[in-house]
Amino acid sequence: MLNKTIVKLAIPLAVGALALTGCGGGSGSDGDTLKIAFQGPLSGDNVALGENMQNGVKLAIDQANAKGELDVKLEYVAGDDQGLPDKATAAAQKLIDDPGIVAVVGPAFSGATNTASPLYAESGLVTVSPSATNPTLTDPKNKFTSLLRGVPNDNQQGAAMATYFAKKLNAKKVYLLDDKTDYGAGLAGVAEEGLKAAGIEVVKKSVPQKTPDYSATAKDVVNSKADALIYAGYYQDAAPLAKKLKEAGYKGAAISGDGVNDAKFIELSGDASENWLLTCPCTDATVEAGTKAFSADYQKAFNRAPGTYSAEAYDITNMIIEQIKTMKGDVQREALRDALAKASYKGLTKTFSFDENGEFKGTDVYLYQVKGGKIAYQGNVNELVG
Amino acid sequence: MSLQEFWDYLVLGVMLGSLYAVIAIGYTLVYGVLQLLNFAHSEVFMLGAYGSLIVLQFVSPADNPSALASIGYVALAMAGSALFGGVTAYGLEKVAYRPLRRRGAPRLIFLITAIGASFFLYNLAGKLFGRDPMTLPEMYDNHNVLTIFGAGVNVTQLLQFATAVVMMICLDLLVNRTKLGKGIRAVAQDAEVASLMGVDIDRVISRTFVIGGVMGGVAGFLFANLNQASYTMGFIPGITAFAAAVVGGIGNIRGAMAGGILIGIVETMTVPLLGDQWRSVSAMVVLILVLMFRPMGILGERVGRAA
């Protein structure tokens, strides 16, 4: 066992040391380093998603430093908000207080964005979110003046799913499942409206994340005699659901959004994912040379494949870096914010540009399908439905 | 809901419930001897799942295995999970609980220690094994093996149910027929007197933890097999199984089985009636109702006759 006295002495010492260093901190900005931060869940239940994005940001920064096109050195700063609204303010303020930080990729979750954005707005530090999709975030009433959304909101994908089912598959009855997250509920809400407008019968149910047993839900899907299914959620939960659906003998079509459009979905669900349709506002992510190189570099740097939103975070970071380049050394927070708001950047996944509320511009949604254990590109949804 | 559908869901519920029952037994056993709400049991369960994953990583099952090979894989995975679960529970008792017991600390302190240990273990697992979920490799062809009045039961579900039944029978025999079982019952009744009568309390408690840990570990494997493994997988089934143990009558092994199956049925029935999102709510409502009208659980609390 531990020596009692030593522990008794060591703990206050350690805590004291932490306290001293913690208070004495506060790094000033060097003339030749600029910092780009990421705010998202780096601890807690959603770390996997946060790490995907963090790695994307890190990779972009490392590559820019390696290329040496900038006359300043870029540095990465992590801002962990656990994906929770109540932890986001402290995380945001910490980033704002660091004068070296010129831009933030994030916040990753809509809830955290809601509480952190007033602080960012006040400070003028720009935030470009790769994944916060709640449509209300860009409501001008919020006065989130520093928020740019680097991802199309739920409306576009939800509507695309509805049109595809209505026009291409001529579905009669659609079973709509959301995962009770902000993302899933938003997506499902939009899809429901679209389906109802097209006169399709909708069964809307929810299956929260981490449900212990998806068998009952799968049975309910089969019993409902729906000929198509929409799952609005993330791949972690879509995978066991897909398995149980296959076991329950579900034969209809199944579609899901960019939260599931991830190689790990196939890895986790095996052949149960076969023929699943996946939408994504991103263009073909497997064919282009740039994407392939990204994938390989990512694999090399982090010993794993890029996940959901990795590429988006990478793109957004590169977009920020490009703007920093054009500013030639004199990088001010407000100036960078205004420059980014007006900029247009063609990344690996899509072209990024924003409207006056910071909303993502562009409505194209693309369709993919799992075939032979690979996510195969099908084309633009609008073109597919003709 | 037609009668056939009702029956289908009932069978599904029993199968899920038997999984809860195996976890609940771990809670109940520890409660029996220590009167301790072992919050860290859900982490024992989680590490059990990783135990089976690691074993299967070594064996790496072939595609389309023969029936015999399938049984071998399952047995190996189960052994791995039992080992991990048992070792974790043993370590937990030795490191976290024994020093407290020596001091006669109040149970609240145990509770906080359990919470601390739980935090530590699940974050450690996330660090060691990565934070994405993982699935077990396919060990057998998961087809329907039998039909109970029209409701199909597949291999995974049968495995769950059979394991639960076998474990409960073994445990029942162990507690009622063996010397260790006598020790467990004696400690549960009155630890002080038991120690005066020559029962080595430390050893009995330690072994009880190991037995509970083995069960928790195997349950972890079964859960990973049904769903998937991740470092946060313990929390929700842990709380549910804990509720099940209380519903059945905490400290009572048969009660844990009954409570587990009842909660499993209630949860599964909620899905077609109210929707999956109300699953836990209905389980908790059942818990509160049972406690209000039968405060000792369905089969009665039997601390001291922990069988």
Added chain:
Amino acid sequence: MSVVESSKDTGKGTGENIASAASRLRRTAWYQQPRFTRLWAMVALGVLLALVTGEQGTTRDIFFSVKGSLTGLNLWICLAVTIGIWALREFAAEPIKSSVAAVKSTVSGPAGTVQDRLRADARLRWGLIVGGLVLALWLPSTLARTWQTVLVDQIAIFALLAIGLNVVIGWAGLLDLGFFAFFAVGAYSTAYWTGRLPVEPPVVLNNFWVIPIAVVTCLITGVLLGAPTLRLRGDYLAIVTLGFHEIIYLVAKNADGLTGGPQGARLIPDFSFSFGGIEYEWSIDPLPYWYLLVFFIVLVIVLFSRLEHSRVGRAWTAIREDEIAAAANGVDTVKFKLMAFAIGASTSGVAGVIFTSKYGYINPEVFPLLQSILILAYVIFGGMGSIPGVLMGAALLVWLPEALKDYVDPADRYMYLGALLVIMMIYRPQGIWPSRRRQRELTMAGEGVGDADAMSEPAGGKA
């Protein structure tokens, strides 16, 4: 079942077997000496330490992290540290002990007299309290804005919660695992009465008016939940409150038409007042909220300390120490337990109102079950029953994860927090700053006399 048979075998030993077994039992091998078992424990601890401080693993290769931690230099450093500690303890225990004792005696001399003086002189004590208050009001204005935010958004809110929970668990000895649910009730009341939920309120109120309403709502909820369940024994109360929290959380998440579901409620206004021509609105700046929170914290502390030393407080102590004896002496246990429960609940509700007004946004993810468990840990860690204790517990444990961000991988912060909780409970179960009465109860429980909480016998009997 092999276990069954093997233990049967050991049961039927013959006489000579027993004799030789007894002599074998008397001998202890060298590795069974306590010193070496301690060495093995330290080696195991070293390996664990290496794993804890090792590299982040990946699901691609499940052995990656384990392999990395157990082959590199890190392992040897960790082993050297733990074995070093072992060696120090085994071979240099005496000098360390005596030097620690010397330090203790030199410190405890003046510290003891200071303590005695404080106890004896009421004026001095009041002076200290006023001084502390002035410090609390002034000091935050010198901090960096980050720490101001942490202080207001997290520490102060949790301090208020901890004071409330202290009444329930520290004074009345009721194990409440659903305390944070009332915080959610307060938060959603705010969203409702300021008109930010899908359901319209009859009138839209100022946040200050929401506070009394939230207090009443939480009181009623507390009594409704408590009345049927407080008759249950300690453990069952814990489980029921836990279930209650889960229900509140899931209703917030699932009843979309009522609570806004997972998308939550936004644009909730800040506190503001306009009274006699003076208008003020709290805003994004943390400091004004800090003063508001200090006001509420001081208010509840004053109210609750009056209660603690009244008839009610004495009834709580009696219930906590021996419920049956208290009932036998004519204390209406259910009434007083209910009172503690409802008072705690309404404090939690007030904290919820302030939180919601400060953040302007809530969603169900703010109120997971984990929060109830954490707040309980804060109270115990600080030293339940003592107000300065729980304040320190909440402050330290809320601050620690924020501070750790700079030193460790953020994902590992809660691992360290968990380890700290375990170590603390093993070595200092009474908490940082326990109340005197509580400390005595713990010592008595350790000696096997009396109980330290209303949860019947200590675990594992009083062996």
